[in-house]
Amino acid sequence: MFDLTGKNALVTGASGGIGGAIAKALHAAGASVALSGTREAPLQELAAELGERAHVVPANLSDADAVAALPKAAAEAMGSVDVLVNNAGITRDNLFMRMSDDEWQQVLDVNLTSVFRLSRGVLRGMMKARWGRIVNITSVVGTTGNPGQGNYAAAKAGLVGMSKSLAYEVASRGITVNCVAPGFIATAMTDKLNDEQKGKILTQIPAGAMGAPDDIAAAVTYLASPAAGYVTGATLHVNGGMSMV
Amino acid sequence: MSDIADRVKKIVVEHLGVDEDKVVESASFIDDLGADSLDTVELVMAFEEEFGIEIPDDAAETIQTVGDAVNFIKGAV
Numbered sequence: 001m002f003d004l005t006g007k008n009a010l011v012t013g014a015s016g017g018i019g020g021a022i023a024k025a026l027h028a029a030g031a032s033v034a035l036s037g038t039r040e041a042p043l044q045e046l047a048a049e050l051g052e053r054a055h056v057v058p059a060n061l062s063d064a065d066a067v068a069a070l071p072k073a074a075a076e077a078m079g080s081v082d083v084l085v086n087n088a089g090i091t092r093d094n095l096f097m098r099m100s101d102d103e104w105q106q107v108l109d110v111n112l113t114s115v116f117r118l119s120r121g122v123l124r125g126m127m128k129a130r131w132g133r134i135v136n137i138t139s140v141v142g143t144t145g146n147p148g149q150g151n152y153a154a155a156k157a158g159l160v161g162m163s164k165s166l167a168y169e170v171a172s173r174g175i176t177v178n179c180v181a182p183g184f185i186a187t188a189m190t191d192k193l194n195d196e197q198k199g200k201i202l203t204q205i206p207a208g209a210m211g212a213p214d215d216i217a218a219a220v221t222y223l224a225s226p227a228a229g230y231v232t233g234a235t236l237h238v239n240g241g242m243s244m245v
Numbered sequence: 246m247s248d249i250a251d252r253v254k255k256i257v258v259e260h261l262g263v264d265e266d267k268v269v270e271s272a273s274f275i276d277d278l279g280a281d282s283l284d285t286v287e288l289v290m291a292f293e294e295e296f297g298i299e300i301p302d303d304a305a306e307t308i309q310t311v312g313d314a315v316n317f318i319k320g321a322v
Contacts, residue, residue, distance in 0.1 A: 124290060127283075127287055127290075145272070169283065170283070172281075173283070
């Protein structure tokens with residue numbers, strides 16, 4: 001339905017459940033993909049599964065030099081970066097009173113600052129091409145807050161404000177900047193929860209189930225496609241009705 | 246006009262889509278040639294690429310006219 005033939009997409013955090021699903025969906029829509037992440041083995045595995053039009057560009061987003069080099073590495077592998085999906089994220093949960101400066105800073109560095117730097121890094125090419133898509137993966141907790149996630153929620157809410165500001169600046173150049181805000185998505189991260197925790201979560205979700213990585217990938221594919229050219233500065237909430245904003 | 250001035254003029258004409266005879270040394274990118282702030286950033290990037298130079302932000306701010314650009318580039322290449 002959404003055609004990305006000839007477009008080149010860089011996906012961060014592609015070794016994770018949601019990032020992998022996003023990369024697969026963009027690839028299935030015809031895009032070339034550059035898969036980034038810290039662990040190279042799962043990236044290589046995914047690239048092998050995808051076959052042609054898949055490239056591996058590992059990067060540790062907590063390392064500023066690695067962040068600066070990533071857009072260039074992706075452009076060299078694919079010829080350009082037309083679509084940037086900032087999906088990578090980490091958590092360092094702790095109650096506010098117990099949260100260390102380090103826990104705060106690590107989450108802000110990877111989840112917010114690296115997105116600023118990567119976006120800045122791909123903009124020149126997008127400006128020249130008069131076409132570009134930046135999709136930032138935020139979270140329902142950026143809107144609702146969540147105990148134990150002051151750092152994570154701050155970074156995710158920060159992404160929304162940053163995306164809107166950038167969306168203003170580059171809208172006249174055919175570049176859109178949007179967010180996708182997942183609710184609870186079944187991944188390796190949520191597998192760790194026990195049945196009681198899961199049950200509690202489900203009572204808050206009108207849809208009665210956790211989402212799947214493919215639910216997020218579909219939203220990203222839409223926003224990355226030419227079909228969403230008039231959508232910018234928006235946040236698409238994909239949360240089974242958990243938070244209707 | 247020198248070679249540098251010709252190349253600058255060509256970039257400005259191409260980028261802003263203005264008539265060549267409007268791109269005179271005294272022409273202001275924003276006031277006379279209809280550039281917006283993003284256009285000026287793009288022009289600076291195009292000059293950097295064309296001439297293989299780096300134009301720092303504080304220098305870019307002083308480049309208001311076509312003549313400013315030519316003079317800066319002459320001093321930088």
